[in-house]
Amino acid sequence: MVRRLTILSMPLRQLPREDQLSAEARDVDPAAIMAFLSVLFTQAEIARRMDAHFGRYGLSYGRYSVLILLRRREGRCATPAEIAYEIDVTRATVTGLLDGLESEGLVSRSCRKDDRRSINVKLTKQGLALLDRMLPDHYARLAAVMTNLSQAEKTQLITLLGKVREGLDVTMPRETAAE
């Protein structure tokens, strides 16, 4: 079964050359642009590999996110609204993800007695087993990608990316309404 996962999907095989950048806009800081594009570029490469990785377990990033979230929750359960908030997608998306996960027995939906508008999503034994089976491989792969970096460099990278995200909030704030 083909299961096309889509963490991201943007590619661009090569970073632009500096002379191209200066032909496209005046007064650009090439280092800033290249740093920005490096993040996009790196993540695109990561996403492609991750898609294949998740595919081996019949998962997508979205589906995985639901499972790992439930595993971290008290009682291994949550409402769709909570899931949507935590993994930062719409409720409609969660409905779709749950449809698939439930049909494969990885999560279960049940009614709630305290508020019958809401439902309870629970990680099943099979869902937990799938995670337990994949997580060692999963984290081993993630960590392996960083083998070229020393401990100091990993810390540096984390710090630098943190600064990038701070810059994002200032210069390109999220548009979604307040939650």
Next chain:
Amino acid sequence: MVRRLTILSMPLRQLPREDQLSAEARDVDPAAIMAFLSVLFTQAEIARRMDAHFGRYGLSYGRYSVLILLRRREGRCATPAEIAYEIDVTRATVTGLLDGLESEGLVSRSCRKDDRRSINVKLTKQGLALLDRMLPDHYARLAAVMTNLSQAEKTQLITLLGKVREGLDVTMPRETAAE
């Protein structure tokens, strides 16, 4: 018109805590995992902002990629196969992107005389005008995100992400057939 752009789309509102990681797999290097997830996390945040940014110009990342690629090409034209290779998507995807861009007059398709299997895609005046209108804003936004980083830090970030991509090729090689 709603134009949902999708650079990436994976979210996860928070990075996991270290105690969660160690509960999910043994012998993980938390710094490596966090560094990896920082890249994903940062790109997801970027993608969300970029979607909104591109949307203001009626573009998506895919559509923008086609336009900027054509602008950089000799004669501002290319075949769909070349576009597919350069922006690293399937030809089917390119067909879809071109359908949209052509219907809005941003690119044109014309037959080739040397090989009638192939077609020629050209950036139109309107396409070029759109790029010229958006590029200054575009690059200004990109650069602004990096204001928190010194020149040295930008260079560092570029270098570190390069190492990450090298690690990817070794530990999670692409599966696509050789081109």
Next chain:
DNA sequence: AAAGATTGAAATCTCAATCTTG
């Protein structure tokens, strides 16, 4: 009315099949 969940339509992207040309 407001909140939770779902459904339906649309956008993006992939694979597999098809159609045309070489």
Next chain:
DNA sequence: CAAGATTGAGATTTCAATCTTT
């Protein structure tokens, strides 16, 4: 038959509308 382009079906995700419960 190879290669270039397209079409059709499926996956993921969003928005807007709807249905149920508070």
